[in-house]
Structures are given as structure tokens and as C-alpha cells.
Amino acid sequence: MTNNPHAPEAPRHETMSQFKVVDNCLQVGGRPLTDIARAVGKTPFYAYDRAVMTAQVETLRAALPPGIHLHYAMKANPMPEVVRHLAGITDGLDVASAGELRVALDTGVDPASVSFAGPGKSDEDLRLAVASGVIINMESVGEMHRIAALASAGNVRPRVAIRVNPDFELKAAGMKMGSGPKPFGVDAECVPAMLETLGTLPLEFMGFHIFSGSQNLRDEAIIEAQTKTFELAFRLAESAPSPVRWLNIGGGLGVPYFPGEQRLELASIASNLAPLLQMASTKLPGAEIVMELGRYFTAEAGIYVCEVVDRKVSRGETFLITNGGLHQHLAASGNFGQVIRKNYPLCLGNRVTAADTEIVNVVGPLCTPLDILGNKVALPRAEPGDLIVVFQSGAYGLSASPLNFLSHPHPGEILV
Numbered sequence: 319m320t321n322n323p324h325a326p327e328a329p330r331h332e333t334m335s336q337f338k339v340v341d342n343c344l345q346v347g348g349r350p351l352t353d354i355a356r357a358v359g360k361t362p363f364y365a366y367d368r369a370v371m372t373a374q375v376e377t378l379r380a381a382l383p384p385g386i387h388l389h390y391a392m393k394a395n396p397m398p399e400v401v402r403h404l405a406g407i408t409d410g411l412d413v414a415s416a417g418e419l420r421v422a423l424d425t426g427v428d429p430a431s432v433s434f435a436g437p438g439k440s441d442e443d444l445r446l447a448v449a450s451g452v453i454i455n456m457e458s459v460g461e462m463h464r465i466a467a468l469a470s471a472g473n474v475r476p477r478v479a480i481r482v483n484p485d486f487e488l489k490a491a492g493m494k495m496g497s498g499p500k501p502f503g504v505d506a507e508c509v510p511a512m513l514e515t516l517g518t519l520p521l522e523f524m525g526f527h528i529f530s531g532s533q534n535l536r537d538e539a540i541i542e543a544q545t546k547t548f549e550l551a552f553r554l555a556e557s558a559p560s561p562v563r564w565l566n567i568g569g570g571l572g573v574p575y576f577p578g579e580q581r582l583e584l585a586s587i588a589s590n591l592a593p594l595l596q597m598a599s600t601k602l603p604g605a606e607i608v609m610e611l612g613r614y615f616t617a618e619a620g621i622y623v624c625e626v627v628d629r630k631v632s633r634g635e636t637f638l639i640t641n642g643g644l645h646q647h648l649a650a651s652g653n654f655g656q657v658i659r660k661n662y663p664l665c666l667g668n669r670v671t672a673a674d675t676e677i678v679n680v681v682g683p684l685c686t687p688l689d690i691l692g693n694k695v696a697l698p699r700a701e702p703g704d705l706i707v708v709f710q711s712g713a714y715g716l717s718a719s720p721l722n723f724l725s726h727p728h729p730g731e732i733l734v
């Protein structure tokens with residue numbers, strides 16, 4: 319990295335080795351991007367490579383000690399074909415709405431391996447969750463009583479876990495989801511009293527869900543959070559009305575997006591987990607230990623592809639204006655959780671390298687200065703019709719974007 323904030327960021331290739339280049343054209347799933355664009359029939363579109371997702375799951379499984387169940391948190395990428403693919407190679411799904419739950423159930427996955435978290439579940443959400451037999455991660459005492467009322471009315475015994483707002487934080491997380499006052503989960507210090515009430519209700523107590531954060535690239539921060547997560551679970555289990563059968567320790571594993579970011583070190587996380595699992599086997603015998611991951615499985619498998627519509631020079635800077643942007647990929651525009659805007663890695667998909675590179679600003683078609691995909695990036699000279707590719711776009715892309723802002727057509731989506 320350079321100290322000059324105005325110096326161009328070099329296009330990054332070091333973390334994009336998951337996509338091959340043949341005859342100077344980017345390949346997705348072994349097919350040239352230009353063929354995929356023709357198959358989709360329009361730009362912009364998202365393309366996801368199933369082999370890259372499979373490799374991510376397998377790499378993590380191979381690294382972690384046996385006995386960890388891997389769940390896919392489908393809000394990262396809820397495309398039904400993607401969910402079906404990941405349901406087939408993971409051990410379960412985590413959903414955050416009734417809509418996601420329906421997609422999850424449609425994959426044919428065993429409902430007992432699906433969990434449903436999210437503050438503000440409606441009675442409608444809860445009715446579907448109860449009827450389908452998934453584990454409901456309860457976010458409050460009030461929610462527990464609403465589930466109990468549905469249970470009494472339907473003469474069923476819903477499976478429930480308590481989502482705990484931990485008394486520690488995942489340090490250096492991209493997005494902190496635990497510790498301090500939070501709308502998520504039940505404060506750890508209030509859980510023993512809740513467990514006492516739970517024991518009197520027609521609910522099947524499964525265990526705890528402790529999720530402390532997301533997008534973390536520091537193994538030592540994850541190690542610390544996981545150690546504290548097990549300690550907290552062991553402590554809370556002493557107040558439980560029945561043995562803990564299920565412990566969801568969250569996820570938080572990040573992927574590199576920006577220059578200078580290193581891939582997460584899995585070996586040290588695994589060697590810290592092994593003795594924790596050993597301890598869990600004596601303190602919580604028979605309990606299933608679950609990690610839930612969204613981004614880690616899908617982010618690197620996806621690209622966003624848009625087409626250059628116009629090129630122009632304004633006061634010495636070249637602008638490539640594309641038909642895609644913030645409305646379809648909010649995260650790449652820097653407006654989804656980033657504090658300082660940085661470019662997602664970009665390339666020109668149909669002409670990856672060329673002798674005549676130039677420094678350009680890649681912008682979308684919206685009438686707002688926020689609609690930037692690439693600020694001062696070096697790309698081969700591009701003309702209208704060329705394909706701009708945004709890497710690391712398989713998570714929190716399409717479904718996390720304000721699609722209707724400016725009423726452009728919606729993008730295509732393909733799993734290759």
C-alpha cells in the first residue's frame with residue numbers, strides 16, 4: 319500500500335486466484351465470462367461459482383477439529399440455487415425471516431437442522447417456525463412467551479434456544495453484534511432467570527446461540543471470542559432446566575476484500591477449538607456444536623458484472639460509466655458498513671490484461687456521487703460494451719442492495 323491517498327490502487331489479483339483467466343477472458347466455473355453473459359442474456363448480473371463455495375466449505379472442514387457442525391447463514395446469499403447447493407454440503411441452515419425459512423425448507427433439509435434467529439419475529443414468523451419444527455433462537459423474554467402461547471394453542475412443544483447477548487465483544491470485528499446494549503439476544507446476566515421461567519413452559523429447551531460479530535480477519539480475536547463463548551455457555555448451562563443439546567457459537571470468519579488484508583489463519587483457530595470441544599464433551603455431553611457462516615462460504619465465489627455504457631473525461635479524470643452500481647451492489651459502493659470507502663477488487667472481465675492500462679473512475683448510472691464502484695483504478699482501456707467485474711461479491715450483494723432506487727431493471731443472477 320502507498321502512503322499517498324491520491325495514488326491509484328493497483329487492481330488486485332492475489333486473492334482472486336479462485337477465478338482463472340483463459341485467453342485473457344475471466345472464467346467462471348470453467349466457462350468464459352462472455353459466454354455466461356450471453357447465457358444470462360443481460361447485464362448487469364451476479365455470477366456465483368459453486369466449485370468455489372464447495373472449496374470454502376471443504377477447506378474449513380478440513381481445518382477444524384471434527385465434531386463442529388457447519389451451518390450456512392443464508393442471509394449472505396439467499397438465491398435458492400445457492401442455498402440448495404450449500405444445504406447439500408453443510409450440516410444445516412440458519413435463517414433470519416419466514417421468507418428465508420421457506421427457501422430453506424424447499425431445499426428438503428431436515429427442519430431439525432435449521433435455526434431461526436432475528437429480533438422482531440412476527441407471530442406469523444413464529445407460527446411457521448413452530449409448525450415446521452425448526453429451532454427458534456429466542457431474542458427476548460417476550461418472544462419466549464409468544465412462542466409458549468402458540469405452543470399451548472397448537473398443543474406442540476417447539477424447539478427453542480436462547481440467543482445470548484454476550485458480556486464480551488469480538489474485537490476488531492467488521493460488524494459487532496454482541497456486548498453492550500444490543501437489540502439482539504438476551505443479556506447474559508438475564509439468562510438464568512429466563513431459563514427458570516422456560517422450565518415452566520411447554521418448550522423444548524435446546525441450548526444457546528452466542529453470536530458476537532462478523533467479518534473478522536484476526537485469528538487471535540476469534541480465538542478469544544470462541545474461548546469466552548464456551549466459558550459463557552458452560553456457566554449458563556448450570557441454570558438450564560435440562561441438558562444443553564445444541565450450542566451455536568456463531569461465526570465471524572472474514573474474507574479479504576482490500577489491499578493489505580490477509581486471509582484468515584485457520585490453523586490457530588482450530589487448535590484453540592480442539593480443547594474447547596474436549597471440555598464441551600464433558601460439561602455439555604452430547605451437545606451438538608454449531609458454527610454459522612454466511613460470508614465465508616459465498617463472498618469469494620461471486621462476481622458482479624456490469625457493462626460500460628459510456629466513457630468521458632472530466633477535468634483530467636476518465637470516468638467509465640456502467641449500467642450497474644450502488645442500487646445493485648451497495649457494499650461495493652462503500653455504503654454498507656464501511657467507514658472509509660475502499661475499492662472492491664475489479665477487473666475488465668473480457669480483457670483482463672492489456673498493454674494500454676489507464677487510471678479510471680468506475681461509476682454507476684445513478685444521479686448521486688455515492689454511486690462509485692472503483693475510485694482511481696488501473697484497468698485496460700475500456701470501451702462501451704466491455705464488462706467490468708467486481709470480485710468478492712457473493713455475499714451481501716444483490717439481496718443487500720436498494721434495487722428500486724432510481725427504478726432501473728433488476729440484475730440477473732446465475733449459479734455456475
Ligand SMILES: *Cc1c(COP(=O)(O)O)cnc(C)c1O
Pocket residue numbers: 391393394412435529531532533568569570571610611612613614713
Ligand atoms: C448475519 C449473521 C450471520 C452470518 O454472518 P457472516 O458474517 O455472513 O458469516 C450469522 N449469524 C447471525 C445470527 C447473523 O445475524
